[in-house]
Amino acid sequence: MEDNAQKSIDRLNLALQEHFDRDRANDYDTIGVLILSWKDADDDGYGTEARALKTFFKNVLRYPTTRYEIPSEDSFWALDEKINAFLKPLRKSRSLAIIHYGGHGDSNFIDYEGKRLPRLGVWAARAFEGPELNWSAIQPKLGNFNGHVLLLLDCCFAGQAARSSDRVIPSNVELLAACAMGVQTPPPGENSFTTKWIQEAERTIARKGSLVLSELHHALSKGDARLAQTPVHWGLQGRQISIRLDPFPASASTCVRSHSASLALQVLIRDTLDDELVDDLRDWLETHAPRKVSSVQVVNHLKNFIFSQETPPSRSRKHIEEMETESREEIHSTWEWFKVKLRSGVNSLAVDLSVDWSSGDIAEEVRLDQFLGDLELNIQTLQRVVERGVLALPSLQTKMSLLDAIDNPNLEGTGIVDALRIKLIACFPPERTQSLLQAQPSSFSRTVTKSSTAPIVEENHPGYGNILVEYKSYSGNSEASSASGCGGKMNRLAAVLQVSIVSTYHTPKCLGWFHDLATCRFGLMFAKPDFQQSDPISLRHVLDIHNGSVTVRRSIPKPSLEERFIIVRKMGEAILKWHTAGWVHQGITSHNIVFLQAGSGSSPQYRTPYLCGFGFSRRLHEESADQRFLQPDFKTYMHPQRQDSPPKFRHTERHDIYSFGLVLVEVALWDTIPNLFRKIIDRKGNAAIQNEVVKRTTGLIRHLMGDAYEQATLYCLMGQFSDIQDEVDVRLKLAKAFEHQVLRRLALPSATHLVTPGSSWGEPYQSSKHDE
Incomplete structure (x- = not known):
């Protein structure tokens, strides 16, 4: 019984x-307005009021609005066809269709032969003799519409639209009629129903920011509204009884869920928790929760109480026991390794406990700084190992389990929550996230402030100021569905980048994205991490400056040996983080490693590299990105398996790691792969790069960067993953191998381990040696 209750709560x-x-x-994602009048109406005032109503919906509420004049010939079929066409793009569940009619109504009481009629909703072009149509035959079809429909009828006998032996008003339709059955309403003018409706709606929105139709009906029914007839109102049937109209924003914005406070609401239940009660709770919470509530979660209090009686150690042991054998073994071995490192570091400092620090012993300060730095790296390694084990837990493969883990206070401050959020979006992408330019792209002006030597450019956007933008182009000949699919991926990518932490994922904070239809490209918007350092510059451009491929007015300083190690280690950490969360990058190159600098010629912030180029990144199980718009040199960094067009193999983590190996070569030799191996590329093609780089740099990298660095580089380039086969192995063994064989070897060694007499760390590598 308890399991069934928990399943119901999970579903809720x-x-x-x-x-x-x-x-x-x-309340609605999509809204459309259709304003109806007769083409051959005998009073021009109906057209005047239709135009005024269109102005209100378009300018005040910013709803897409269409006017339609009903023709005199085949009026019923023409209107029926028009309404079907109007409703077709609004078929989604959170859609609202607003239909207004202004014109004559027929009493439908007695025909010309004196026979009694059913007094239904009949519309007429003229007050006497003229085209008519039976609206009551069209209205029931609105029940087939998935969303809500608001009917505003300004005509004589308007209330007869609700008269029938059956319910002629479908449950999803709310009707506001100018008058009741058998009653006439004033013609167009200052006292008409439409005029008064517009005036009251404008006042309400100006005062409250929105309007509810039932409240608007109440206001119009008061004596001070000065309407000749009291309007008649029929509400929705179901959990929502009346439609609320909120203006659309002037420019669409990305929805970012945030919390500034939390409340606990205890609900006591008289009976057992069954599916019917769960559905009632859902209707109650979704319908009546205030707009400022950003999240609601239902917790089985009894289960949570019992579970919370466990002590933290037993809960930790329980979670570790649920992990794969590979994860458990790695956590235990890493913990033992961490204790050895910690004991060694403490012992090395023990002899210095009696040192008089006031004497200013610089050597001891350096030793202490080195100990603290090593301790931080060791703690980060242990955190990553535990994080990988947690993310691979079988119990964390559903959306609800991920949400529970994200809200678990025991995980706060561990760094695991960030990875859980990314995994949640990767595995369960949100249904809809608005782009920043989805509504009115032409009104969103941008100014490029400076030319860029990086994949991101600095631009000035209204409302955001100076920001960084990364563009992804697509073919102007692409089908609309293809561009739409790409927009869906950008939605998901922006959502992931928004929750990633700059300090661990080493990417700028994403603000959102937009679609630039005029230039056939999408744009990812990033906050500038440092406003003092404003100019983005790529590692590729820095290397080209130093190897003479590009000429600049002022050269820039080279990084120190320590800074080179920091660059590659942080980029390696970022790659592992993204892989652990279920994303592959597909563009690991020196183009996409970016630094900021204060201005042209100043030293880049080498200690704070950012991984960019996410235009082609994707979830692990999605299809690989379209490569038609990559820069020519990008193919040089692709694994030989990905060199065909189209590639025979889908892009995996292994291919990202190979590309990272080429970046390690570039940082070691401080030159670009295309420059170092140009003749080989021209003669043998990009597929030959792997073997040639391994053959021609083995031994040389060791001399420049040390044995460990060279071993890490060769591991990436040679792809030694033959024992890694199934999905679980890819997730665990590959990450473990990258941690041990690459990241740990990229930790900066002490100078005594590296420096030998006569060695030189900063000399540029001569490309002629490779091109022989």
């Missing part, structure tokens, strides 16, 4: 999460 939380993940500034 999943539905609530989907509901609150969307932008709740409006």
Whole structure:
């Protein structure tokens, strides 16, 4: 019984999460307005009021609005066809269709032969004799529409639209009629229903920011509204009884869920928790939760109470026991390794405990700094190992389990929550995230402030100021569905980049994205990490300056040996982080490693590299990105398996690691692969790069950067993963191998381990040696 109750709660939380993940500034994702009048109406005032109503919906509420004049010939079929076409693009569940009619109504009481009629909703072009149509035959079809429909009828006998032996008003339709059955309403003018409706709606929105139709009906029914007839209102049937109209924003913005406070609401239940009660709870919470509520989660209090009685050690042991054998072994071995390192470091400092620090012994300060730095790296390694084990837990493969883990206070401050959020988006992408330019791209002006030597450019965007933008182009001949699919991937990518932490994933903070239709490209928007260091410059451009491939007015300083190790280690950490969270980059090159600098010629911030070029990154199980728009040199960094066009193999983590190996070669030799191996590329092609780089740099990298660095480089280039086969192995063994064989070897060694008499660390590598 308890398991069934928990399943019901999990289902409820999943539905609530989907509901609150969307932008709740409006109840509806899509809204359309259709304003109807007769083409051959006998009063021009109906057209005048239709234009005024269109102005209100378009300018005040910013809803897409269409006017349609009903023709005199085949009026019923023409209107029926028009309404079907109007509703077709609004078929989604969170859609609203607003239909207004202004014109004559027929009493439909007695025909010309004196026979009694059913007094239904009949519309007429003229007050006497003229085209008519039976609206009551069209209205029931609105029940087939998935969303809500708001009917505003300004005509005589308007209330007869609700008269029928069956329910002629579908449950998803809300009707506001100018008058009741058998009653006439004033013609167009200052006292008409439409005029008063517009005036009251404008006042309400100006005062409250939105309007609810039932409240608007109440206001119009008061004596001070000065309407000749009291309007008649029929509400929705179901959990929502009346439609709320909120203006669309002037420019669409990305929905970012945030929390500034939390409340606990205890709900006591008289009976057992069954599916029917769960559905009632869902309707209650989704319908009546205030707009400022950003998330609601239901917790089985009894289960949580019992579970919380476990002590932290037993809970930790329980989670470790649930892990794969590979993960458990790695955590235990890493912990033992961490204790050895810690004991060694403490012992080395023990002899210095009696040192008089006031004497200013620089050597001891350096030793202490080195100990603290090593301790931080060892702690980070242990955190990554535990993080990989947690992410691979079988119990964390559902959306609800991930959400529970993210909200678990025991995980706060561990760094694991960030990876859980990324995995959540990777495995369960949100249904809809608005782009920043989705609504009105032409109104969103941008100014490029400076030319860029990096994959990101600095631009000035209204509302954001100076930011960084990375563009991804697509073919102007692409089908709309292809561009739409690419937009969906950008949605998901922006959502992932928004939750990633700059200090661990080494990417700038994403603000959102936009679609530039005019230039056939998408743009990812990033906050500038440092406003003092404003100019982005890529590692590739720095290397080209130093090898003479590009000429600049002022050269820039080279990084120190320590800074080179920091660059590659942080980029390696970023790659492992993204792989652990379920994403491959597909563009690991020196083009996409970016530094900031204060201005042209100043020293880049080598200690703070950023991994960019996410335009082609994707989840592990998605198809590889379209490569048609890559720069020519990008193919040089691709694994030989990915050199065919189209590639015979889909891009995996192994291919990212190979590309990273080429970057390690570039940093070691301080030159670019295309420059070092140009003749070989021209003669043998990019597929020959792997063997040639391994053959011609083995021994040389060891001399420049040390044995460990060279071993890490060769491991990446040679792809020694033959024993890694199934999905679990890819997730665990590959990450473990990269941690041990690459990252640990990229830790900066002490100078006594590296420096030998006569060695030189900063000399540029001569490309002629490779091109012989």
